[in-house]
Amino acid sequence: SQKIEQNSEALNIQEGKTATLTCNYTNYSPAYLQWYRQDPGRGPVFLLLIRENEKEKRKERLKVTFDTTLKQSLFHITASQPADSATYLCAPPNPVNDYKLSFGAGTTVTVRA
Amino acid sequence: DADVTQTPRNRITKTGKRIMLECSQTKGHDRMYWYRQDPGLGLRLIYYSFDVKDINKGEISDGYSVSRQAQAKFSLSLESAIPNQTALYFCATSDNRGHVYNEQFFGPGTRLTVL
Numbered sequence: 001s002q003k004i005e006q007n008s009e010a011l012n013i014q015e016g017k018t019a020t021l022t023c024n025y026t027n028y029s030p031a032y033l034q035w036y037r038q039d040p041g042r043g044p045v046f047l048l049l050i051r052e053n054e055k056e057k058r059k060e061r062l063k064v065t066f067d068t069t070l071k072q073s074l075f076h077i078t079a080s081q082p083a084d085s086a087t088y089l090c091a092p093p094n095p096v097n098d099y100k101l102s103f104g105a106g107t108t109v110t111v112r113a
Numbered sequence: 114d115a116d117v118t119q120t121p122r123n124r125i126t127k128t129g130k131r132i133m134l135e136c137s138q139t140k141g142h143d144r145m146y147w148y149r150q151d152p153g154l155g156l157r158l159i160y161y162s163f164d165v166k167d168i169n170k171g172e173i174s175d176g177y178s179v180s181r182q183a184q185a186k187f188s189l190s191l192e193s194a195i196p197n198q199t200a201l202y203f204c205a206t207s208d209n210r211g212h213v214y215n216e217q218f219f220g221p222g223t224r225l226t227v228l
Contacts, residue, residue, distance in 0.1 A: 004155075034216065043117075043203050043219025044156070089155065100146075100171065101217065103156035 003027065006090055006104040013080055014112050021075040021107045023090030030092035033073050034101065035064055038087045044103075047088075048075075080111045116140045117220035119204050125226045132191045134223050136204030144207045145187040146217065147171075147179060149200040156203065162187055163209070194227040201225075 003026045013019050023033070032051045036044035050057045050066045050073065057064045061084075063076040073092075077084050087106040094102035117138045126132055136145065143164045148156040148171075158171030160179040168179060176198060180188045191198055201224050205217040 041222070043205070043222055044217075045219070046216035049216065100158055100161060102158075103148075105153055105155040 004090065004092065004094075004102055004104040006088075007107040010108040010110065012110045012112065015080060015082060017080055019077040019080050019084070019109050019111070021077075021088055021090075021109070023073040023075065023092075023104055025071050025092055028095055029068060029071070030094075033064075033066060033090060033092040035062075035073075035075050036089040036091060036103075038089060038106065040087075044089055077109065080109075082111045082113050085110050117204060117206055117218055119202075119220040119223050121223060122221065123224045125228065126194055127228050128195055130194050130227075132194050132225065134189045134202055134204075134225070136187045136189070136220055138185050138204075138206045138218075138220075140206055140208070140218060141184075142206040142208045142218070143184065144209055144215075145181070146205040146207075147177075147187065147189045148203045148205065149173070149198075150203060150222075151200050159189065191225075191227075194225075196227045199225060199227045 005024045007022050011019050034049045035047045038044040048064050050064045061078045065074045087108045089106045090104045091101040120135045146161045147159040150156050157173050159177050162168050162181045165181050178190045201222050203222050204220040207215045207217045
């Protein structure tokens with residue numbers, strides 16, 4: 001069955017370092033993938049979308065890659081700041097769900113000052 | 114979040130009670146969604162609607178029903194609440210430009226506890 005897995009461990013990093021989050025999917029090949037940020041007690045907020053024919057996408061200090069061979073997307077936060085502390089969700093479309101978005105459980109990032 | 118509102122924000126109820134969660138949006142989007150979020154499980158789709166006359170089940174629709182009263186309003190009902198429906202519920206919207214790639218806009222969530 002189709003499955004989405006994100007880093008199970010929370011990431012705890014020093015301010016200024018790069019955080020790298022992993023999203024792996026199995027048994028299907030999504031045409032695109034979205035990344036969202038969620039703060040405690042709030043709804044997710046869209047960050048980036050990457051399509052299968054795009055290897056890399058950037059937005060300010062954020063970078064997303066999409067490796068269709070490895071069935072993996074990496075999400076990087078460069079020059080991290082305490083304000084980047086949040087949970088980050090990957091969301092590819094899922095054929096089981098008629099290609100609606102299926103969200104990973106998320107990876108919680110804490111940036112220490 | 115102000116473009117997508119949910120009421121109530123918090124609700125505690127008892128097993129067997131009927132509960133309605135409401136969602137309103139001012140974004141003018143045709144597409145609306147209801148998700149639940151449980152720790153460690155991510156967001157799971159309950160129901161979605163692509164316009165006022167369109168209602169579709171998501172991956173976990175059992176025990177839930179919905180009503181799309183207008184383009185801007187989409188309600189989720191628990192006909193007879195049970196404790197394992199305790200969760201954080203989110204409403205989301207998206208527009209229908211260009212098919213499936215469009216980002217979703219989420220409301221602030223409703224924290225529901227069923228005792």
